[in-house]
Each structure stands twice: as C-alpha cells, then as structure tokens.
Amino acid sequence: MRRPGCGALLVTAAAAWPAAARAGVPMSYLSGSGTKAYPVVALTWGLAIISAAVVIIIAVLLLWGVAARTQANAFGPLNAAVERTSAGVSWITIGVGISSVALVVSLIWTVAVLASVAMPPKPPLTIEVTGHQWWWEARYVNPDPTQVFATANELHIPTGEPVRVVLHGADVIHSFWVPALTGKTDTIPGQTNETWLEADRAGRYQGMCTEYCGLQHAHMMVFVTAESPAAFEAWRRAQVQPAAAPANPDLTAGEQLFVLKCGACHAVRGTDAGGHVAPDLTHLMSRQTIAAGAAPNTPAGLSGWIADPQSVKPGTLMPTLYLSGPEIKSVRTYLETLQ
Secondary structure, eight states: OOOOSTTHHHHHHHHTSOHHHHHHOTTOSSSOOSTTHHHHHHHHHHHHHHHHHHHHHHHHHHHHHHHHHHSTTSSSOTTSOOOOOHHHHHHHHHHHHHHHHHHHHHHHHHHHHHHHTSSOSSOSEEEEEEEETTEEEEEEOOSSGGGOEEEESEEEEETTSOEEEEEEESSSOEEEEETTTEEEEEEOTTOOEEEEEOOSSOEEEEEEEOSOOSTTGGGOEEEEEEEOHHHHHHHHHHHHSOOOOOSSHHHHHHHHHHHHHHTTTOBOTTSSOBOOSSOBOTTGGGOSEETTTTEESSHHHHHHHHHOHHHHSTTOSSOOOOOOHHHHHHHHHHHTTOO
16 A cells, blocks of 8 residues: 655654554554555654654753853843843744744645545445444445345454445434544534545454543444455355354244344344344354443353343443343353354
8 A cells, every 4th residue: 555655754653663562552543554544643743743842942942041040140130121132033033933834834734634534535335333322333335235234333344445434423422433544533413424444454443432422431442353355255245144043942942032032122134133222233243342342242241241231331221131040041042153
C-alpha cells in the first residue's frame, strides 16, 4: 500500500515502536494501519512534536528570564518604568513570526489530512453499524438479500480494501472509534453518519464507544479482525449460512428451550428464534467475546452470562431468566454448536 509522503519519518518512527509496547496498549492512537490511519498518525506525531517544542522553548525562555532577573540590575530596578526598546520589539517580532509559521503549517497539514481521509474511493464493502446500550450491531449489506447477515461486536474486514461504515443510533448517542484504523464518529438516533476504515495488515484491532452512554459505557467494546481477502470471504460465506440443525435429542431440547426463553430478543437464523432487540447469535461461537467484550466466549463465560447477566454487566438490558442448573447447561450446550 502506498503511504503518504507527508510525515513519512513520523510514521516510520511510530512503526518502529516495539511490538511488545504496542501490545500493551491495544487502543493506542500513536500507531495505525491502512491508508486512512497513516496520515492521521503522522499528523498526530507532528502536532505533538510541535506542541512539545513550543512548551520547551517557552520554559527555557521563562527560566532564563527568571535567572536574569535575579542578577543585580540585570534589567534595572524592579520599580523602574518599562521602556520600549528595539531589542524587546525584536524578540516579539521573532516570536510572532515563528509562531505564525508553525500555526500555518499545522493548519495546512490538518486540512490536507482531513481532505485525504474524508471518503474512500468506491469501497466494495459496506457495513451498517448500530450502537445499542451497550453493544454494537453490524449488518453486512449486499445487493443480494440472501447474502445479507448480521453479527455483533466483532467485525471482519479484508485487508487492503476500504470499508464503508454507515452508523446509526438505536437509543442514545454513542461514538464508534477504532483508533488504529479510524477516528471517532458518533451514532445519533434519527441521523445517519458515515466513516470508513482500512487495514493493510492482518490483525485484531480493538475499539470502543467514546461517548458516555450510560452505566455500561466502559463495557461497550468493538473488535475488528482484518484478514486476507480469501480468509474474509470464507468467513463471510460461513456467516451467511443458517444455524446447523441439532444433531441429537439433547441439542434439540436445548434449541427449544433457547427459543422459548431467549427467542423473543435474540435471533438464530434457521430456527424460530427471531428477536431483533439483542445480538444475532446464529454464529455465536465464531466470536471471541460476549457482552461486547465484558466476558470471554468460553463455556464458563457463557454459563455465567446465561445464569446472571447482571453480575457480569450490571444494568444490561438482558434480564435474569432464573433457569435451573440443568436448563443453563442445556442452553449453553446448544449455543456451543452455533459455529
């Protein structure tokens, strides 16, 4: 992928940041991936360096002035009248001149970056993302209705291709942000906003809601998995498929119990569960987390979430169903087949 020439050294410096350090800060905005992220990262480093230089210069001049003032008669008596001198005017002129150059350069650079990342050139893939309290719904749009599907909290995209993201708000204002791939864009009820992202290297990129949206705002994470186009296409084909039919009577009983207790809110395509107010669980086990990152997608995590969601994510809209131990196991065992 071609990287922008402006600020190339800054991007190189960010890329050289040790991988171990980057792994420790998964939501750092000081490094990125893709043609949208690179110019923004360069601008971020550039403005940070300019700002640091300004602070250092002002601090040095201030300390020099204080030190010089303490010297006897360095500037005359403390109560002497201030006089305008050519030396003083020169200092002001030089300072204003340097500041003006820095501000103009920063302004032009910022405007150029904003223009370059405004919209991608005809993205082949569009994802409609809706912010809910407190999870993300992702609907993969396709002209063929049979190829449309929905997932939750974990998006997959092909590497090297721009992806258009259409944002909606279901209840209150949320903000979609994956710092390594794209900036913050609000999801506002009654309004449609758009952004885009692109990753030029495979990986799992973490983001989250950055607009306070209620009790579980901090547990509203989103994950973007970038993979090769072939791997993404394989994932997409699997997601389009309905859930596999239960393979034995125990799983059939688990499916029936799920439809009865959970089907009014959750959907599992291929079954009678057709709810639309909670995440689509058709391929639940293809995700690494549940509850928008609040818990791992493991047998223990699933059991705890089914048994008492309020203990995992207090305030969540998922009610406690008061299932018995055998019922929890039956539902969990069925969910584990939703690959």
